[in-house]
Structures are given as C-alpha cells and as structure tokens.
Amino acid sequence: xxKPPSDFDIELRMLVEAVxxxxxxxxxxxxxxxxxRRVLVAMxxxxxxxxxxxxxxxxxxxxxxxxxxxxxxIPVSEMFRDPEYFLAIREQVVPLLKTYPSxxxxxxxxxxxxxxxxxxxxxxxxxxxxxxxxxxxxxxxKSLEAARRGVFQLERMRLFTxxxxxxxxxxxxxxxxxxxxxxxxxxxxLIENVTFADHSLATDSVFSETHFVSCRNVLIxxxxxxxxxxxxxxxxxxxHRGFLGLGSKESIDFSSYADRFESLARRERLFRKVGx
Amino acid sequence: MSSRVDRTLPAEQQLAPLMAGRRIEMVVIGxxxxxxxxxxxxxxxxxxxxxxxxxxxxxxxxxxxxxLASLFDARVPLPVVEARDKQPILPGTVYxxxxxxxxxxEEDRSFSLSxxxxxxxxxxxxxxxxxxxxxxxxxxxxxxxxxxxxxxGADGMRRIRECGGLTIVQDPDEAQSSTMPxxxxxxxxxxLVLPLAGIRTVLPLLETP
Numbered sequence: 001x002x003k004p005p006s007d008f009d010i011e012l013r014m015l016v017e018a019v020x021x022x023x024x025x026x027x028x029x030x031x032x033x034x035x036x037r038r039v040l041v042a043m044x045x046x047x048x049x050x051x052x053x054x055x056x057x058x059x060x061x062x063x064x065x066x067x068x069x070x071x072x073x074i075p076v077s078e079m080f081r082d083p084e085y086f087l088a089i090r091e092q093v094v095p096l097l098k099t100y101p102s103x104x105x106x107x108x109x110x111x112x113x114x115x116x117x118x119x120x121x122x123x124x125x126x127x128x129x130x131x132x133x134x135x136x137x138x139x140x141x142k143s144l145e146a147a148r149r150g151v152f153q154l155e156r157m158r159l160f161t162x163x164x165x166x167x168x169x170x171x172x173x174x175x176x177x178x179x180x181x182x183x184x185x186x187x188x189x190l191i192e193n194v195t196f197a198d199h200s201l202a203t204d205s206v207f208s209e210t211h212f213v214s215c216r217n218v219l220i221x222x223x224x225x226x227x228x229x230x231x232x233x234x235x236x237x238x239x240h241r242g243f244l245g246l247g248s249k250e251s252i253d254f255s256s257y258a259d260r261f262e263s264l265a266r267r268e269r270l271f272r273k274v275g276x
Numbered sequence: 277m278s279s280r281v282d283r284t285l286p287a288e289q290q291l292a293p294l295m296a297g298r299r300i301e302m303v304v305i306g307x308x309x310x311x312x313x314x315x316x317x318x319x320x321x322x323x324x325x326x327x328x329x330x331x332x333x334x335x336x337x338x339x340x341x342x343x344l345a346s347l348f349d350a351r352v353p354l355p356v357v358e359a360r361d362k363q364p365i366l367p368g369t370v371y372x373x374x375x376x377x378x379x380x381x382e383e384d385r386s387f388s389l390s391x392x393x394x395x396x397x398x399x400x401x402x403x404x405x406x407x408x409x410x411x412x413x414x415x416x417x418x419x420x421x422x423x424x425x426x427x428x429g430a431d432g433m434r435r436i437r438e439c440g441g442l443t444i445v446q447d448p449d450e451a452q453s454s455t456m457p458x459x460x461x462x463x464x465x466x467x468l469v470l471p472l473a474g475i476r477t478v479l480p481l482l483e484t485p
Binding site: 031032033034036037038074076217219220221223224227248249250251253254 | 360361362363374376377378380381382383388389390391392393404408411
C-alpha cells in the first residue's frame with residue numbers, strides 16, 4: 001500500500017525544487033530522513049512555522065538562501081577522523097603514490113577543511129606534499145572560506161592530537177599550528193598547493209584527472225541515484241588504478257559501480273579502480 | 277483505540293486486543309545503560325521465522341567498533357547484522373545500529389546513516405531511529421524502550437504513538453536504570469508497560485496472526 005505524502009513531505013519537495021530552480025543547488029537526491037530533520041531545524045532557527053513559509057523566505061529575502069544552506073549542509077568533521085584511515089593511507093597508498101612524479105588529490109566535500117589539513121600534514125611527512133596538488137571542493141561557500149582560513153578551535157586540539165598520533169603521525173602535532181586568540185591557526189605552507197573550489201557533486205562534472213579521491217561522510221547523505229552519479233564522477237576522474245577513500249560506514253556495494261573498484265583496505269574503506 | 281489495558285492480565289492477553297487489524301512490519305528496540313543485558317534476555321526469544329524486521333539501538337561509545345551484531349548473531353535464531361547505509365530492510369532480520377553514526381529509515385524501506393550532532397549526547401540516538409521509523413511504518417511499527425540512564429527514546433516513542441504504532445516500555449521498577457523508561461512513560465503514555473519477562477513473552481507474538 002502506498003501511503004500518500006504528508007503536507008510536510010509535499011512542501012519539502014517544493015522547497016527543494018525552488019532552491020534548485022532559483023539557486024541551482026540540487027538537494028533533490030539527498031536522503032529523506034536527515035534532510036527532513038535539517039529542514040525542521042532550519043524552520044525553528046529561521047522562525048518559520050511551515051516549510052512553505054521557509055520557502056517564501058528563501059525565495060524573497062536577500063539572505064534567506066545563504067542562511068538555509070548552512071542548515072542543509074552538515075559541517076561536522078575533525079582532523080584525522082578515524083585515524084586508522086590515515087594510517088592505512090600511509091602504509092598502503094603512499095608507497096604507490098611515491099611512484100608518480102606528480103600527484104593530484106581530490107578531497108570532495110571538504111567542509112571546513114579538517115581533512116584537507118590532515119591530508120596535507122600526512123603528505124608532508126611522507127615527502128609528497130611538494131609534488132602534490134590538492135583540490136578541496138564543497139558546495140558551501142562559508143565552509144570553504146573557513147577551510148581557507150585554517151583556524152580551528154583550540155579546545156579541539158586535544159582530540160585532533162590524539163587522532164594524529166593514532167594515525168601514524170611522525171612529528172609533534174603542535175608543530176603545525178600557532179595558537180592565537182583562542183584558535184589554532186594552521187601553517188600556510190600546508191595549503192600552498194591546495195585549490196579550494198566551489199563544486200557540486202550533484203550538478204558539476206569532472207574537472208581534472210586525479211590519483212586519489214577522498215570523499216568521506218558525504219555519500220551517506222545521497223540517495224542511490226546520486227551516489228551512482230558521484231561514483232561515476234570519481235571513476236572518470238581517477239587515473240588508471242587510482243585510489244578512492246570513503247567514510248568508515250560507507251560502501252560501494254549497493255551501487256552500480258561495485259565491480260569497478262576493488263577493495264584495498266576493507267575496514268578502512270580504501271578502494272582502487274579496477275584496471276580494464 | 278483505547279489505551280486502557282488491564283495491567284494485571286498476563287502480557288499476551290494485554291497485547292492481544294492491541295494487535296487486532298495490525299500488520300507489524302518493524303520492531304525498534306532501544307536501550308542504554310543495562311541495555312546489553314536486557315537484550316540478552318530478550319532477543320533469544322525471537323522465533324526462527326519472523327515476519328517483521330527488528331532494529332536494535334544501544335548507546336555505544338563512538339570511538340569503538342560495535343561488536344553487538346556478532347555478539348548476538350550466535351544467540352538469536354534470526355540473522356543479526358549491523359545496519360549499513362542504503363541497505364534494504366528485510367523481514368526476519370535483526371539489525372543493530374553501529375557506533376558513531378545516527379541510523380534512520382527511509383521511505384523506500386532502507387537504512388541511512390548520518391553524522392548530525394549527537395542527540396541527548398548520543399550518536400546513534402534512539403529518537404532519530406524511532407522518529408524516522410514512525411514516519412515510514414506508521415501503524416506497522418512497534419517501539420520497545422528498555423533500561424537507560426538518559427532521556428533519549430522518549431520523543432521517539434511519542435512519535436511512534438502519534439503515528440499509530442504500538443509502544444511498549446520496560447517496567448521502570450525492574451529496569452537496571454529507570455530514567456529512560458520513566459521519561460518515556462511520562463511523555464508517550466505507552467500502550468504496555470511490562471517487565472522484561474513480559475516483553476520476552478510478547479516479542480514473538482508481534483506478527484500478523
């Protein structure tokens with residue numbers, strides 16, 4: 001039996017459609033349950049009783065969409081999140097990356113930059129940073145701005161340091177930042193070769209060939225259709241036998257690209273493009 | 277539908293009128309402090325064939341890989357697995373929420389994971405799983421809330437009740453930690469409040485007659 005959609009579901013679909021038509025941000029293939037919760041939070045914070053009222057605000061008020069976007073995207077990250085992922089990169093990916101004269105690495109959905117700085121530190125310690133170009137992309141301009149600044153809250157440094165140590169870090173973590181004004185400012189030379197760019201996995205296409213794509217805890221917000229699109233982008237971007245890293249609970253198994261990648265480190269979610 | 281149930285009756289007799297005309301598709305079981313022990317007493321009562329899917333969620337530390345699914349797989353007659361992102365929900369299967377991510381249920385009857393902020397300091401949060409399940413399964417959902425030392429689950433149980441689902445709370449007098457069942461009773465007026473032994477009796481009966 002097909003249940004008729006609730007008023008909320010109808011309005012939600014219209015909101016997402018309006019956002020797409022007016023701002024070309026495509027949330028139409030985001031998974032329903034978490035999007036619904038985020039819209040409920042946005043309604044509360046933006047003081048709207050209905051999704052339709054929120055839609056009116058987003059369409060007609062100058063700052064409405066920029067505000068909503070902060071709720072629709074989820075900037076939750078930490079440096080060296082899931083340290084075993086970074087340890088596996090060091091042990092299993094880096095030796096192969098070292099065979100390339102130059103490297104292109106794509107951090108897709110980089111949010112506020114925690115993973116960008118983590119990756120840059122890892123590459124630096126492995127002697128690869130100078131020959132690498134890192135593309136750090138996201139759809140949220142505010143997040144990209146924060147990522148560019150590279151200032152993280154001081155009170156998070158304890159967790160980040162712990163993660164860094166577990167990830168096989170070779171130096172003192174505090175070597176990489178300067179504490180000032182309650183924040184930790186990360187060294188600018190870490191992002192010398194980083195290009196921060198506004199890029200949508202839902203609407204944009206491939207912009208470069210890459211050797212390694214790291215996209216963690218982004219795909220869980222996409223439905224299977226959009227996941228397939230994104231795996232397609234990564235597959236197209238990756239060079240022959242290129243590497244793909246996902247979040248610790250993400251998998252390719254339910255996608256139509258399942259057989260186009262092979263597992264390199266199963267638990268750490270590192271994959272390799274299958275040769276043809 | 278009346279919520280007046282004679283609490284002196286045996287558990288299965290309390291359940292019977294509530295099951296009339298109901299087709300159960302999913303049972304969500306939540307718990308926190310003491311929850312593992314409670315589930316050890318509960319899940320082995322499941323039969324080897326069961327029409328509904330069962331989703332269990334306990335508060336587990338985010339930095340530790342949850343081993344609950346493998347722990348229970350050996351003790352439960354049904355297959356027990358950790359719920360994975362985009363995994364279609366199958367009847368007769370017991371799913372566990374993994375550590376560090378919220379677990380939700382989607383309209384197409386699959387699971388999804390998310391990293392939103394913790395709810396009641398918990399990720400996975402019982403409220404999130406129950407609320408999303410209530411939206412999808414409506415009357416076909418049963419929510420069971422066990423022992424626990426915080427307020428997670430109370431709002432989820434209320435949503436299940438509002439959407440027509442069946443709600444069962446462990447008797448706070450015998451729960452290892454009574455905070456969670458008490459709050460659920462306060463906020464959702466559950467259909468049944470039963471000791472673990474009673475929940476154990478009704479669990480295998482939560483099927484289409």
